[in-house]
Every structure is written in structure tokens, then in C-alpha cells.
Amino acid sequence: MGDSDWTAIINSAESATSSYTTPPNLNECTLEYVQIDERSTSVTLAFETSVLPSNPPPAWADREYNTVEFYVKFTGVKELQVAGWDFTARDAAVTLTPFGEGVRVSVDGAGSHLAFTAECSLLTRTRPYLSSRASD
Template sequence: MGDSDWTLMVDSAEEITAAYAAPPRLNECELFYVQIDERDASVTLGFETSVLPSSPPHAWTGRPYNAVEFYLKFMRVKELRITGWDSSARDAAVTLGRRDDGSVHVSVEGDRSHLDFTASASLLTRTHPFLRADEP
């Protein structure tokens, strides 16, 4: 399954699917946040995209923004592997794949960064528009 189909593997992705005619591809987003919570056996990934929604939520109306961030939380994580980690992770290729048992396999692959795991559950926890400062 391609990275454009990620919303099919994440529960509560309705906010993204309602706002976008075609959800932003994970590989075209910047991975800016990774939280591994061993107490909760979860991994949260935060993404930023400059792809703006075609039908933004009503709450976003009248707010200036040029980027959107969203967070995906993966729960009941197993088989967590990390090999190296550096700034290349921001531009990493992120893929999600459904396993036969219904779990989701997640892979984050950068030049010198690698993270992969399997999760029994996943959900979109937050979507937020913001005004990103122009880069020099």
C-alpha cells in the first residue's frame, strides 16, 4: 500500500480525509517530531506539510496559515528497532503497511536514520494549521 493510502491504516483520520481531496503523502511531509513512550508502549510521529486542505475545517476559517501539522500515535508497539538517528530523519521516507493480523508496520528510513515497529492500533491525534515563517 502506498504512502498516499496512510489514512486507511489510521483510526480517526476523518479530519484529514474531510479536509483534503487527496491527503498529503507522508513522504512529502517533514517528520519533525518522534516520541517513544515506553510506559505506554507507543510511538507518536509529528508531520508538517505545506500542502493546504481544499476543504479546511470551519474552525480554521479566517486564520492565516501556510502549513499544517498532524500527529499519528501508534499504540501497543512491538518489535521497535532504531538504528542511528540524525537530522536526516526530517526528510525520511515513512511507510505504513497493514499486516495479515491487522497490525500496522511503520518504517522511517533516512540517510543515517532508521526506525521501524509494529503497532496494534493507530490514530490521528491532532491536526493544527499554523503560519510558518519564511526560510531565508
């Protein structure tokens, strides 16, 4: 499975697959946000990339942007493991692997480890914005 094949694992990834000829590699994105919600047994990961879509959505036409942020929500989370969480986790390796009818997720970096299985995964939000970091 190629580096950008994560869209084949995520349900409702049409906004990424219709916007990008080749979706950004998750390991080349910055992990901006992690939310673990024990009440709804979900984990949400937000990624940031400076890889811009080749076919952006029409709603983005009048916007100036150099960065795209996207959120992936995993539901029906089981076997959650967290072992340390360091600020360098933003650069952690993210691996999505098909697991039965769902997905196995692993986030590993120096001093950080997050792993779980999920019954469902959804690309819930994608938004463009102008980032001062992208020009550094």
C-alpha cells in the same frame, strides 16, 4: 496502495479525509517530531506539510496559515528497532503497511532507521499555522 492511502490504515483519520481531496503524501511531509514512550508502549510521529486542505475545518476559517501539522500516535507497539538517528531524519522515507489487525511502520533515511509494529494508530491532532519556512 497509493501514496496518500495512509489514511486508510490510520484509525480516526476522518479529519484528514474530510479536509483533503487527496491527503498529503507522507514522504513529501517533513517528519518534525518522534516520541517513543516505553511506559505506554507508544510512538508518536508528527508531520508538517505545506499542502493545504481543499476543505479546511470550519474552526480554521478565521486563521491565516500556510502549513498544517498533524500527529499520528501508534499504540501497542512491539518489535521496536532504532538504529542511528541523524538530523536528516526529518526527510526520511516513512512507510505504513497493514500488518494483521495493526500496522507496520518504517522510517528510513541516511543514518536513521526506526521500525515497529503497532496494534492501533490514531490521527490525534491536526493544526494549521503560519510558518516562515513555507515561503522559502
